[in-house]
Amino acid sequence: MSRILHRLGYRTAAHPWRTISAWLVVVVAAFALAGSFGGTTHDDYNVPEARAQAGVEQLRAHVPDGGGATAQVVVHDRHGDPLSAADLDGLIQRLGALDHVSSVSQPRLSADSDTALVTIGYDAPVTDPDLVGAHGYDPLEGAIEPLRDAGLQAELGGELPGGAESTMKGTGELAGVIAALALLIIAFGSVVAAGLPLAVALTGLAVGSAGITLLAATMDVSTAAPTVATMVGLGVGIDYALLLVTRHVEFLGQGLDKREAAGRAMATAGRSVVFASLTVLISLMGLRLGGLPVYSTFGYATAIAVVSVLAAALTLVPALCGLAGRRLMPRRARRGLPARSRKAPLTARWAAQVVKRPVAAALAALVFLLFLAAPVLGMRTWPQDGSSNSKDTSVRQAYDLIDAEYGAGANGPFTIVVDTTQADPQAIATQIADRPGIAEVTTPFTTPDGAIAVFDAEPAYGPADERTSDLVTALREELPAGVEVTGNTPMFADLSGMLSERLWVVVGFVVAVSVLLLAMMFRSVVVPLKAAVMNLLSIAASYGVLTAVFQWGWGGSLLGIDHAVAVSSWIPILTFAILFGLSMDYEVFLLSRIREDWLRTGDATGSVERGLAATGRVISSAAAIMVVVFLGFSTEADTVVKQLGFGMAVAIVLDATVVRMVLVPATMTMLGKWNWWLPAWLDRLLPTIDAEKFDHDEADLWAELGETEKVGA
Template sequence: MTTDTARTGGALTRLARFCYRRRRLVLLTWIIGVIAVALVGFGYAAAPDNDFAGGSSDSAKAQALIEKHFPERQGDTLTLAIKADKGIDDPAARRRIDKVIADLDASPITGPVTSPYQDSNLVTKDRRIARTTIPLTEKDAKKTEVKSLVDTVKQSSGDGVSLGLGGNQAEKAETPTQGPSDSVGVLAAAVILFIAFGSLVAMGLPIVTALMAILGGLALTKLSGYLVPAPDFTVVFAALIGLGVGIDYALFIVTRYKDNLENGDDPESATVNAITTAGHAVLFAGTTVVIAMLGLVAVGQRLMTGVAIGASATVLVTMIAAVTLLPAFLGFIGHRINSLRLPRRTSRRRASHGGPAPTRRAAAERWAGVVQRRPLVTAVLAGAALLVLAAPTLSMRLSLPDASVQPHDRSSYSSYTILSEGFGPGYGAPLIFATEAGPKDALGPVVEAVNATEGIAYVTPPQVSKDGQATTFTAFPKTGFQDEATADLVHKLRDDVLPKAPAGDKVYIGGPNAAAIDYSDQTGSRLPLMIAIVIVLSLVLLIALVRSVTIALQAAVMNLLSIGAAYGVLVAIVQWGWLGSVFGFATDMPVTTWVPLVMFPVLFGLSMDYEVFLISRVREEYERTGDTRTAVTHGLARTAKIITAAAAIMIAVFTTSLLGPDVSIKQVGLGMAVAVFIDATIVRMMLVPAVMELCGEANWWMPGRRAPKMTSGTPSRIEEEARV
């Protein structure tokens, strides 16, 4: 039976018809537009900003004082760590050490390097371990130039002498690019689409559409940095999200197009119908993801705002491509959508109203029947499983990665281990105290109080700025950057030690370690606000689509459970170290501070996508039959295949991030893959049908309106507007 959607008018209908009939113009416009934006975006991209400090935190105030009164401390530095089995004074060891120091000193991007043989403070008492600082003369030294210094140090190790080059720039320089992981994700998605569609042509359309959209979207993401600064992981994160949703959105529309052709539509009507129905749901789903992403703005951190805007730009472009570029492609393909088919032993025609083949639908209906016969048991078991998985979330610790969590073949990790052995694990977590209060002699009681605090290894003498307006000193904790004890120490110093010392209330604690702690504390305090905003906005949108307060509330609770379960699995693997090495994590570590921040809005938006695709079908069936049980059974049967395929694509794309080198991106990909898997299985296939069965007619409650009951054969508005 052919629907009349193509003749009902409306903006989407007119847009779809225009793109189909003017397909050459639309395709040419897209090609020229993407090339132009890509040339500008990738050629003149805004520089990334990875400074997570800022605002009114103690560490930000300390950093501001240092930048204002200690300009000589500005600029990046590297740290050379040296370990000689026979001592650094062994003649063979000294020749090797002198040579590497000379090579580093001769580099055009380094300043004067002080040899540890000239300063006994740079050498341990047993003369086996030494260190020295290498200043970088260029503020933004090229990665290749710093990499050459790292290679020099690596190649100089040997014959009883171990060398490591540490520092932020060294870590960046030896961290490889994301590499082929995105390509692997595209290949995996192509295989899944080929299995789902059984046709190379149908498989290729979502891939090509998504790739063109992502190219333009990532270019806009790079340019958005001029409006709001964003960290360097924004582009990789946007690529993950864009690739996943871009392919999925095109998948939904191509599926509906194929159904329409099998129902007897000509290619133009099939295209218009697909865009008007599935395209409507795609726009809603994409808008939900964008609104959820923009919830990051509520966190009040400028870099998270940059991530939200940059990633949202990519999602917006994929949405636009799905309802403009894809119908143009469909105009070129026409009836050839099933060309180059996968050989099958039997061919089953789909049912007249679309959906999976009868045997597959029957299996899904049987599963729905099993759930509906024992809804309470199913709901309890599914809910308990999610709560068990979410339990580790209660022990989640947040921090930013440092050299100690990098792969063990990195020079920065070698530097960390050598310095920790010789100067203590807290050497890589210095606490920098800064104040404008009086000369350095006035800080004597403060220095003594800090030095006497349990957990402090040693304190350096105070130094006064050249203008005489500020004083600073450094304290080294006994524990490392990632240790919980270090964060507890910083809080103790701020809350107990400094307030009790004379003039201590005017002393601020800064440095990379304190900045990471402040950032984590700020994130933890503002995360509930972001969650509340995302939930409220998403609920409003879902109520507007499905016209049910009950279902919208169910969706919110279930989404929270699935995201909590994903957080729990992430904590167990990353922080507790369960199977961590299997997933490419060199050691157990706290969860990167910004990971749960960016995961929540994206996952909540994606979960709402699946909710829309399932509930829209259920709503259609309810309006047609007036029976909730039948509606849930048929709705689940007709969406099971497409939700499974969409989830499989998302999981494939997200898990490919584990192939990359960045430990934080690995965490994001792992967490989101787990969340999508849980959402598409436990939540959509078990919890949703069970809870809807328990709620019965209450599923359709809306204030001031009774739920409609319609007879078989009566067309529904949702069928015309949002059927997938």
Template sequence: MSRLLYRLGRAAALRPWRFVIVWLVLVGVVAGVAGVAGGSLHDNYTLSGSGSQKATDLLKERFPALSGADARVVVHAKSGKVDQAALASASGELRRLPHVSEVAPPQPSRDGATALITVRYSVPVTDLAPKPTLDKLRGATESLDEAGYQVEFGGQVPENVTAPGGVAEAVGIVAALVILFLAFGSIVAAGLPLVVALAGLGVGVSGITLLAAFTNVATTAPTLAMMVGLGVGIDYALFILTRHREGLAAGLGVPEAAGRAIATAGQSVIFAGFTVLLALCGLVLSRIPVFMTMGFATGLVVAATVLSAVTLLPAVLGLAGARVLRRRDRAPGATISAESPRVRRWAEHVGRRPWPWLLAGLVLMLTLAAPAAGMRTWPSDASSEPTSNTVRQAYDLLAEGYGDGANGPLLVAVDLKKVDQGALAGLSGRLARIDGVAAVAPPQMSPDRSAAVILVTPKYGPQDKEVTGLVDRIRADALPPGTEVTGLTAVYVDLSRVLSDRLWPVIGVVVATSFIMLMIVFRSVLAPLKAAVMNLLSIGAAYGVLTAVFQWGWGATLLGLPHSVPVSSFILLLMFAVLFGVSMDYEVFLLSRVREEWQLSGDARGSVSTGLAATGRVITSAALIMVAVFLGFAMDPGLIIKQMGVGLAVAVALDATVVRLVLVPAVMSLLGRANWWLPGPLDRVLPDIDLHGGTEPAGEAGREPQPSHA
């Protein structure tokens, strides 16, 4: 493959405008088709076989008015009571809004100072434009606002409104540009990785919109894909650019240096990207549509950034010529050393005393991971929003006027084809006697009287750890066959359990497939095993830091959260797949260089320090860029993206410091020649892949043609 990549990179540098034009056309065509034929984003949290899903399906069939989205209008009088006539007038306006199927009678609080109007829609929340729908709710209740009442909005529709994006991406791009300039000392060299990464993002994100035309794609998928794609895209271009600059400094012409860079670092980029794709494919095992589409969407962007790195980057390198070097580095006789003497000295120091450093590194990583033992995962709700947000104010008003459980009512769906209608009174009585139930509303009959719904208000808020036990007690002690419980809280209980049950199969498959791929690439058993263990340590430490920052509240306020919150249920599975793939990138680049030195010298310990020294600067720069990009996304208003940004930044930082500078040299020094041991039977059947060979096919050396800029 290196021979093919060499020819590709050299051809792109010789005829750069052809490749640039192809990419411009590709970006424009994909974006244009996505704008015309692309679909809209939809969250699909279907949990086949769960109790909450069975109840939801029954509601869709028998209670069409209850099957769509909902919104809650919370009206509060700063003094006195809310006027019933004003509420009735506003309810009439709400009934005339598009897609509204039902407006429940206003429900006053005990003191009359607060009133709740529940608005139900005939379509799911993903079929409603969030911001315009919320604006229509505000317009319909304008009379209440003019009368001096405080009017706030909660429920699915208002909670689906997200703050404008773009800030996180901008922060990451600016930080990456600064780091690249400090690393290369050239504006041209600093800008090229960004241009290449953004081109890949353009194709990938437009591809996500096209994907949404054929299947449900989660609303957070594009943001997650951009976060990962921006980080890996810049890093991939950085690794190739570094190798290209080394070639120029060695006296190679631009096309030859570009060809060799693509044949060597470009091949490593392809394998690194393939590793990320393998890890993301593990999300298919979750069998939860929203996770599967997140994996597909992110994988699409990663594949596009790999393609841009190995085809567009050599073209722009051909256009840039020697300008990717500092002025002083272009002078005759100037040299560029990629090696870091400090990293070499450090690696040799660790190699001489591996046991103390190994134990110290393990103690640090395990200490950081320790809080994860007490991690509580739970989806976020309106109580996690800033106090200035209308959904948070609606949440607080409901909790104050009706109790915490009013923000997370449970719906008991009864199939009257399986349960006698006369048993409804007894069922309501049993529900009312269950510990943790605050109130039980009278049964509501479906239009054809074939089903009933009983509204149960818990004593606990949706994020309270007691709600899980309450849902379990209701299911075990009160519900006869033909009866199921749903509602947002019950869905959360089922979702958290499904994710917990499917985490370990995903971990097993992702680790196993990554191990096999690295074993093929590096022809070793212990080196990929060590890489897998190190990645698991990094992920465990990231989980621990997430628990301390968010659940313990050590950094919640700094990240714009009003108080401590549980770690989102989506994080464990999603972050593992993304992080395992991203962390493997550094292993591919590092181990490929160490193996190259091992094959040249046969010195097991010396090859480790030489490989670390050769990759020290570029991996450090790459890690800094990734950390900056991920921390930029920690500013995103969405809790899932915020937690993902923090977790990925922590893991990459630990991977580039503790793992790469302490654990890797210590373990590889202890293993010595065993690092590259491969059993005889495997040695005979595994292909021999040379990540650093084939830079120049025989017969193609000689006079160096100059790149065409016309």
């Protein structure tokens, strides 16, 4: 691999315009293919393994236009006056005339008649292209606009409006990119060097976006998948380019020609980038074990983005480095002036202190991470509903009105489906109505074919209340065969339970395969096992912070959360798979330099200090950039995206500081030569992969390769 990467780096640096031109062709071709053959993202909310899905399938089979999307309209007179029957009749007529609307309920008036609740049923699922986003939302807005013009409050709630109001705005990501550029300028001291990683990452991401569009033509790709792919692709793309540019500048500072510097940077840092990306891809493939089709699309889409930015980093970085020449170096270095300060770099001084007192440093870091992780013991997950939306959204205002006027359970009624050949619908309705925890039961409606009867049971608690999930479980245990409890809230309860169980399957797969890969790379048993444990610690700590901020409400107002909300059920599996791969990125970068020094010197303690001193700044810079990118996503209105961005930002901060700068070097110092212990039998079984190795024999090899390249050129 060293020969291949050296040759790639040398040649692309020697002939940069060939590579740049090739990438222009690739970008144009990718967008042309995406425009001609690409598909559109489409959500699939069917969950075959969920108990509530059985009831949904019965409704689709026996109820005309049943099992489709639903929406709610809440009309309220702010002065407390009774609503006009004429206004409500007009609303019913306008709603009934909308495309795909199959049913409109009669207005349900509140006790004082100042509020009306209307439920709308559609003949198509919420994922239907005719209903997604503005296609379904705008007609509803038009139907309620006359009520608003008359001075009434009219809000949209429920399934369809909830999806439409979660659309990404993109302003946060733009702010993150600008902040990343500023950090790059500070890190390099050169505008050219700062812009290069960002340009490479955006180019790779553009091709990746086209690839995701082509993927959408072959399978259902979740509408949220491109967001996750952009978040991860942008972060790792900048990281990979940053590592390569840093090593290139380092070799330039040693007096090497720009072509040779590019070749050597690729042969060292390039190998780390390749294998770091492998750890990310392995983690992403673990998403397939999440049990839901949507997770698979997250994994595939993000993998396309990672591969695209990796290809850009390995080819565009050396090409642009060759084009920029010594302009990548800080101005003082280009002029041959001495550094402003003769003090050792901060990372070197920090490394010396950690190595000097490893036990104290390790204990302090461990206690701190365990303290942050403690809230995870009380973490409760629940899919997003109207209660978790921003209070400025119509969905949240509709939710609050329903809660205040009809009770919390009116926001999440259960749909009871009774097989008339196995149970008496009226007896089932009476049994459920008499049960504690049920506030109201509607009259059973028998389908035209007489096969099933359907009615709603309204719980006394809100959808996100923990007692609601317990109530769903209890009803299913008490009711006889032939009765199904379904609807959005029971489906959410099923999802929450399924994903909690699947988390451990994903964790086991990702950890096992990552440990095996690290063992092959670093020829050690201790290093990969220790890396896995520390990554799990930092991820658990991020879960703990997420729980404290969102579920406990500590500081949530800073993120636009006005009340405590449960952690989204989608978050634990998704963030684990992504974060474990990203954490392994930094582990590979750090351990590569430590092992490089260890192989050259045989000094176990000194190699840790020198490896940390050499990589501390680049890891910190890369982490800071990724953090601002993720925080940009945390400014979005959608609570799931907000939690995802914030949780990942916290995890990266902890991983790059507490873990990578304290816990890893401290424990490696204490273990000494035992870090690199590998049983002989296992050494023979494991394939050999060198992540980043530099010694005098390789230096001679590179010199020989360089001369060969010069002759070839």
